[in-house]
Amino acid sequence: MLLFARLLVLVSLFSGAAFAYDPPAEDSRLVLDRQGVRIWSYQVPNSPLYGFKAVSTVKSSLSGLVALIADTENARKWIYRTKSVEPLERNDADLSFSVRVITDFPWPFRDREAVVSGHIVQDPQTLKVRIDSNSINTQPPRACCVRMPMVEGSWIFRPIGNGMVEITMTGHADPGGYIPASAVNLLIQEYPYNTLKGLRKLIGDDRYQKSHFPNIHEPTATHGP
Template structure:
């Protein structure tokens, strides 16, 4: 298979609640570190007033396993923080689609729903998979039981490392909608910055090793060549 740039909408489900934008604004500051699980969370204030997070961990895994994990939307609530339900709305093609997510909120907030359009690109030289998601709140009629989140953009980046591991970076921010006060919005952002990236990355670490994910193959994902053992001196 020739190397090429690809897009993957099926990753949409994994991006519920959170979003990421290009780097700008204040510098990153450490929010949480779990050295035993190799998870580090940073945050920073954006010029528009939102708090953005960046969570990083490292795993031994094939790239296709991450695609398979996010394709498995029925089990996604088991590991993706505060995700109650994920439903595919439309697949434009094998590499682009729209998804609908229902997410639980703590009292006094009502549960939220999200509509996302996502894409993935694989760098033909480095094999890095970069997933982007953009909220499209008007793509599907609103459900009166939930509050539609009006703003959401997110990214997952999977970078193969020389030692055979993959670095996973999860970045994002979100607006809960519903005309919440600035105080409630601030508490919402603090809650998700502190919990969502950590819980989601921790959940991913617990399930990605399953055979059904590691054995998956996709025509639009190219795996990096195997890491050759280091030569030993005589």
């Protein structure tokens, strides 16, 4: 199976992607610590919209996590408020891709759409997998939705030993249209919490844990975090 036999779907606040900015610890505020999920919010420079950082741990191979995120057909089963993910382009040579994500927004707001490009890398020493993404405007907007003007993001999968992986999901996005920043900031906890809960419910499935990607290397018994 090629690493991009199915395109990776990235997740962030309101759109299915996560922000690549790593906030300094002193600028972050812990806003939730429940059922194995911790979430911090932080002020993003030059933006009225907060970013978030969410962390959890799961028992999984690295390929298993990549396989779950690559399964675009089942993305809406676990990515909170995601209606659909449409693969657009891929490049197996440099492990890059683009997808269109439609997100279900609560009434009275219209649904949101984001076209996102991304890239996956693995650190050869730590074996940490990082998937970064950002919004692009290579596709015309759909009439059903408001195009999100900005989405940037990352997932980080860090092996910590004994088959466990620490997942870090960070996010910041501009949903576009007229939505008060205060309303957007209220969802800082809701989106990552429900998404990570959904991931943890599905990650043990054999279809993910039996997956193998040649470009993703797993830690050995003697390999430390």
